[in-house]
Amino acid sequence: MSHAPASITCSALSFDWPDGTPVFDGFQLTVGPGRTGLIGLNGSGKSTLLKLIAGELAPTGGQSSVAGSVGYLPQTVTLDTALRVDEALGIHTARAALHAIEAGEATEANFAAVGDDWDVEERALATLDQLGLARIGLDRTVGELSGGESVLVRLAALLLDRPTVLLLDEPTNNLDLRARGRLYAAVESWSGVMLLVSHDRELLERVDQIADLRDGEVRWYGGNFTDYEEMLAAEQDAAERMVRVAEADVQRQKRELADARVKLARRKRYGQKMSENKREPKIVMGARKRAAQESAGKHRIMHTEKLAKARERLDQAVEAVRDDAEIRIELPATLVPPGRRVLTLSDLYLPHGARVPGEWELRGPERVALVGSNGSGKTTLLRTIAGQLTPESGAAETHVTTRFLPQRLDVLDENSSVVENVARFAPQATDNQVRARLAHFLFRGGRADRPAGTLSGGERFRAALAALLLAEPAPQLLMLDEPTNNLDLSSVRQLTDALESYRGALVVASHDVPFLESIGVTRWLLLDGELRPTTAAEVRETLWHG
Incomplete structure (x- = not known):
């Protein structure tokens, strides 16, 4: 990494969306060396700010400038699936020229393509190894990689470029435990300027300072996320x-x-x-x-x-005084008595190979964390239990009312209002009853009449969760698939509040270990070919050491 002085400066920065909606007005920011965690509510402008700094968006007033070279990892990484890994890393031309020279083609064009980067292949393999990707090599195509591996390949490309300023937007989204551990290590070893947007507490524990973006201004807090919370x-x-x-x-x-x-x-x-x-x-x-x-x-x-x-x-x-409102509800109808049989899995073989041998039972109001690498079959298992997929063999039998909230939140009708969406799940409830219940989920007055398609990520999740928890009959088994993806920290706290009031059995597939610990998980399960018991300590060991 270059040790040249580097910094980010925003001076009187203003930005409006094409429809005239303002995001920043006279915004000021200076970020120096070290790892800075940028946090804030959904919609506060964090991702927009990173795009402005990276030059992906043009300000409507003022300016943002960077002293040094910039590497930018957006929240959604899209790579051409036909690309080879060395092409995705940006080293294909230099690597091909290097191999040609080694084969005796010592042409001027080949020497120009290599330049001074004679160790480009070794550096690329070392960077992939640092991120746990050594096994994928340089000759495979992006289409052969998982979504999480694609994110890490994009990060590897940035690291190979040796930028002095690194911008990361929700880099752990869609990464499994091992991949998260490797990314954490890469962040910890960074020595330049880093501006990092994340809702991942484990990642935010590894920053040097927190920048809290609120109402178009930044407040600074020294230390990591725990220090920030205390202050x-x-x-x-x-x-x-x-x-x-x-x-x-x-x-x-x-x-x-x-x-x-x-x-x-x-x-x-x-x-x-x-x-x-x-x-x-x-x-x-x-x-x-x-x-x-x-x-x-x-x-x-x-x-x-x-x-x-x-x-x-x-x-x-x-x-x-901050108005990060809390969800406070009572859900007595979700109560499951201790010992009551909730779910039985019998010699279950899932599509794509994962299996649950023998008989496995869930009884009473247990809280189960389902962990495993990307592609291990967690979502497939939840969808099979919910009756959305047919197993290859065996059976998944639920003995209580069950609801499943998928990652896509497709339980909501985009064109219907929040009230109308919840009313579909509780047809016996009056409009006033639905509105009174929704108020506890922070949808009051006109907010409850907004179409689901216009909601922010956090609001959308809250509406979907309200629809399931307020359903009639009430769910006594609730299954959530990666519920904290794309939620800001305030929304994660609201989700935790809501689940505190839930009295039934809970199965949550997630890579977010602090969230799983915060909801009082009673049993940890690892799906890795087969379903087997694990522990929070074993899961954390995977995070820390990959």
């Missing part, structure tokens, strides 16, 4: 105390204003009484009246201003 919690405690102080001040100013009005009213009545009794000369009474009116006006203005300032302080204090 944020302290900030929020202080902010909530300030709200209480400001609320008390507003009430005090209201009382003082009311008291002042009572006193002024008494003075006015006294003045009128004195005037009626004519105890003082008319000129004296007139002067006293004018002075009283001026004094009353000043008094009233003073207390009104004090109240206005108190309310302003309250507004500022409330603004400092």
Whole structure:
């Protein structure tokens, strides 16, 4: 890696989408050496910012500039499946020329193609090995690789280019445990400038600082994600105390204003009484009246201003408290008694080869984590249990009401509103009942009437989860396939909140170990050809050492 000074600078950066929707207005940012984790709510502009820095988008005002060379890994990696690995790495021409020279074709064109990069093949193989891809070699095609391997090949291409600034957008999406472990190691060994967008807690534990993008501005927190959470919690405690102080001040100013009005009213009545009794000369009474009116006006203005300032302080204090709303629901109908038989798998052979030999049972409100490499058959197993696929042989039998939430969230009708989608699963519920339940999933008022196709990723997931959890009859076995993919950290917390209220059996296929630990998994299963028990420690060992 080059050790030349490198940095990212955004000066008065503005960007609007073609329909006029603003994303940034006068945005300022400076990122220096080290690994920076960029976090924020879905829709806050994280991916857009990386595209602006990478030059994929043009700002509508201001500028973003990079001192150094840039490598950019977008959230969605699309590689031509016909490409050979050496072509995807960008070394095909130099490699072919090198082989030609070794075969005796010492032409000027071949020497020009190699340049000074005589160890290009060794570097490429070493980089692939660093990312756990040594076995794929340089001559296979991209079409032979898994989705996760394609992401790592794209990252390998960036590392081979030796950029001084690396931009990564949700790099662990669709990576299995082993691939994630290798990416974590690559991130830890990075010595240049890195700006990393992720909702992966394990990855964010490996950064040097956190940049929190919120309302078009960035707040900085030194340290990794755990340090950020501790500092944020302290900030929020202080902010909530300030709200209480400001609320008390507003009430005090209201009382003082009311008291002042009572006193002024008494003075006015006294003045009128004195005037009626004519105890003082008319000129004296007139002067006293004018002075009283001026004094009353000043008094009233003073207390009104004090109240206005108190309310302003309250507004500022409330603004400092984050409104990352929490899902709070009760789902008693999902309760599964301990020991009740929920699911039985009998000598199950899945399409594509994975199997569950003998008989396997799930009883009571267990929480099962299903882990395994990409392509091991986790989604196939869940779809087979849900009745969407027919097994090669054997049986998968559910003994309770079962719901399955796939990665694609295709339980939602794109053109129907959130209310209409949920009502399809609970046809006996009235419109008011559906809306009342949806409010607990943070769809209140007009938000519940928005078409599913217009929702953000986090909102879409929340709507799909609401549709399943509020279904009639209530699900007593809930299966989720990679539920945290593309969710921001706030949405992941909301999902965890919702699952805390769920009383039934839960099977979750995921590579997100911190999330699985947060939902209270009681049994860990590894699907690797066959289904077998594993442990959280064994799964973490895979993450750390690949």
